Amino acid sequence: MDALIEKLKGQIIEQLNLAEVKPEEINPDSPLFGEGLGLDSIDALELIVLLEKHYGIKIEDPKDGKTIFQSVRTMAEYIKSQGKS
Amino acid sequence: MKHITSYAHIKHRRLTANGSLIFDGSSSGSLPEFLTDAYRAQGMSYPKYHKMDTLCKLGMLCMEAAVKESGMLTEYPLDKIAIVLANAASSMDTDRVHQASISDKAAYFPSPAVFVYTLPNIVIGEIAIKYKITGENAFFVSECFDAGLLLNYLEALFHGETQAAVCGWVEADGDAAEAFIFLVEKSNKSSNFKPLNQEAITELYNQ
Amino acid sequence: MVFTSYSNIISPLGFTSQENYQAIRAGKTGVQNMVLPFSKEPFCVASIGEAEFEKQISKVRGASAHTRLEALSILSIGDVLAQSGIDPADRRTLLIYSTTKGNIDILEGRYPSIPSERAYLPAFAKHLQDYFKFAHTPVVVSNACISGLLAVIIAKRFIEQGTYDNVIVCGGDILSEFTISGFKSFNAMSAEPSRPFDANRTGINLGEAVATLLVTNKKELSAPYHTEIVSGASANDANHISGPSRTGEGLLQALQNTLKDQSTEDVGFISAHGTATPFNDEMESIAFERAGLSGIPLNSLKGYYGHTLGAAGVLETALSLEAMKHQELVRSEGYAAKGVSGNIRVIESHQPKSYSAFIKTASGFGGCNAAALFRRTINHIDR
Structure with missing residues (x-):
């Protein structure tokens, strides 16, 4: 799980062009949206693209993203639950 | 009497404001490196910048340089400031990126963060957001810099609600990257600035 | 003129x-x-x-x-x-x-x-x-x-x-x-x-x-429409490049600048942008209410044409001119029950109506908004 979390951090930084953020600055349990990384609605859609591109997971209803993208850990858990890590 | 009160250029990977050099990246590096280095050289702290496409980055860098030496944003109501920009390639630079993301059916990953930049006026939106400017907007596309068109439209805007304007040319097309932003103010103060006319705009553009 | x-x-x-x-x-x-x-x-x-x-x-x-x-x-x-x-x-x-x-x-x-x-x-x-x-x-x-x-x-x-x-x-x-x-x-x-x-x-x-x-x-x-372009304005939300302002700031400003010194008593309808995305339509309804236009019937033509992007503003203006020429209101296709929080009156059926002006609006990516007021220059009705 920890390895997947580290990998995800790198992928999030790359996909969302978070050039001024270092992986160690992302707390895997902190909320991805709201304060913190300053992500917005486009970033939420980009995370869907990330899951499809890197893990072959298609999220058909973006509303599901709300729970999946709560934190890096919930993302990692979701990927595991899909048997795609 | 309207005056051009400040201006900035990006040309040949050099960023200048009112004729003074701010950052010179002409001797080394790629365009993306220049865009990052010039951002740092200006001491900007705006993480959203890194999400932008080349066109928007050029516009933001030039706007920051031009506005830094100007009191426009505090002297005029932000809803009376217009943004009028133009270029030749529209959003072609990013259009190609989006097209590439859909040309291979086996690797078909259109990205919303790319697609949103396939409109040239997004650079107006980015400037509006950063500096909280809410006045008139227009993006024109012409074969080359058209001082007459911009002047005509500025004159028309100043007949209405507009009291100041961000105006210029922002072009990104592959390696070709160029920007020129000038600020125009309608004020009755006596001023050492250049009066707004076609010769002045052309002269500054060619600097 | x-x-x-x-x-x-x-x-x-x-x-x-x-x-x-x-x-x-x-x-x-x-x-x-x-x-x-x-x-x-x-x-x-x-x-x-x-x-x-x-x-x-x-x-x-x-x-x-x-x-x-x-x-x-x-x-x-x-x-x-x-x-x-x-x-x-x-x-x-x-x-x-x-x-x-x-x-x-x-x-x-x-x-x-x-x-x-x-x-x-x-x-x-x-x-x-x-x-x-x-x-x-x-x-x-x-x-x-x-x-x-x-x-x-x-x-x-x-x-x-x-x-x-x-x-x-x-x-x-x-x-x-x-x-x-x-x-x-x-x-x-x-x-x-x-x-x-x-x-x-x-x-x-x-x-x-x-x-x-x-x-x-x-x-x-x-002669085709006996109509004057009275006024028009654009404005930016300065909020987000793809999401409209939640409070309709830019559209409100464009409407206020367009309607400055203008009576809206003879305005028969608003031809709204109405793309049918959840956020856009909600934003528009709030802007119309804040601009004091809640009483004016409104339609979106996107239900007939889809979103035609760069054509939309010209197409919807031309179609609205035809509607005013015929002294009719055009039904907002696809509408059945109000799904926005702002107080607006969506036109539910084609109907005759006497009026001499309409408002056209548009909003788009980059936070941009525009509005314009069109008014007839003669009073006779050529239905």
Whole structure:
């Protein structure tokens, strides 16, 4: 799980062009949206693209993203639950 | 009497404001490196910048340089400031990126963060957001810099609600990257600035 | 005074403004589920049928030398030139072209015999200039979804300034894999015909259209609609590049600047932008309420045409001019139950009504908004 979390951090930084953020600055349990990384609605859609591109997971209803993208850990858990890590 | 009160250029990977050099990246590096280095050289702290496409980055860098030496944003109501920009390639630079993301059916990953930049006026939106400017907007596309068109439209805007304007040319097309932003103010103060006319705009553009 | 003059609309519902208006009056819509050349899955779009397209472009000189958008634009501009008798070579006449993507299908490699440079908007515009021999290089406006309405406002401003007497405003965008895939990645596309302002709206349909409107200072050319462009304005939300302001800031400002010193007592309806995305329609309803326009009936024409991007503002202005000429209100297609929090009155059926003005609005990516007020210059009713 920890390895997947580290990998995800790198992928999030790359996909969302978070050039001024270092992986160690992302707390895997902190909320991805709201304060913190300053992500917005486009970033939420980009995370869907990330899951499809890197893990072959298609999220058909973006509303599901709300729970999946709560934190890096919930993302990692979701990927595991899909048997795609 | 309207005056051009400040201006900035990006040309040949050099960023200048009112004729003074701010950052010179002409001797080394790629365009993306220049865009990052010039951002740092200006001491900007705006993480959203890194999400932008080349066109928007050029516009933001030039706007920051031009506005830094100007009191426009505090002297005029932000809803009376217009943004009028133009270029030749529209959003072609990013259009190609989006097209590439859909040309291979086996690797078909259109990205919303790319697609949103396939409109040239997004650079107006980015400037509006950063500096909280809410006045008139227009993006024109012409074969080359058209001082007459911009002047005509500025004159028309100043007949209405507009009291100041961000105006210029922002072009990104592959390696070709160029920007020129000038600020125009309608004020009755006596001023050492250049009066707004076609010769002045052309002269500054060619600097 | 600056007047609206002759118009043309080319869409799935017809090749003239009159045909389009009659089709809408007859309850037709241009939106349907169809499989497009580049995709196996069906999309709900408003597409100009191939058979009708072929038949119409056979009228265009050198048809194979033009892209789809060029051919449609030539037909549309040509119709307005023929109706008005305006000479494009006249130095007092200008063409303004409004588009978001122009010849974007050139990037898809659709036209092996057409130079790829024409994917650039200035080359596209030059092609139209050369075809009609316009005296001036056309002015191209590319300002997302407000392009069309903004182009009409710009035309008025240039005429008032004395630079031109006649401005032909043409707006056009085609259906392409480029835009469809992009809006799909935004999860903004509805799988069904769109339902602007409705409680069950799920997003936009894309549509293709070209529309042309002559704007002039010559009273004798105002005969088609006897209507003046009273005022217009644009404004930016300064909020987000793809999401509209939650409080309708920019649209409110555009409306306030447009309606400054203007009575709205004779305004029969608002032709709203109404894309049928959850956030856009909600934002518009709030802006209309805040602008004090809750009592004025309102429609969106996106249920008939889909979102035609750069064409939308010109098309919807021309169609609204037809509605005012007939002294009728046009039903907001797709609407059944109010699904926005702002207090608005959506038009639920076609109906006759006496009125002498309408408001047109538009909003788009980049936080841009525009509004304009159109008013009749005579009082007699030619129903």
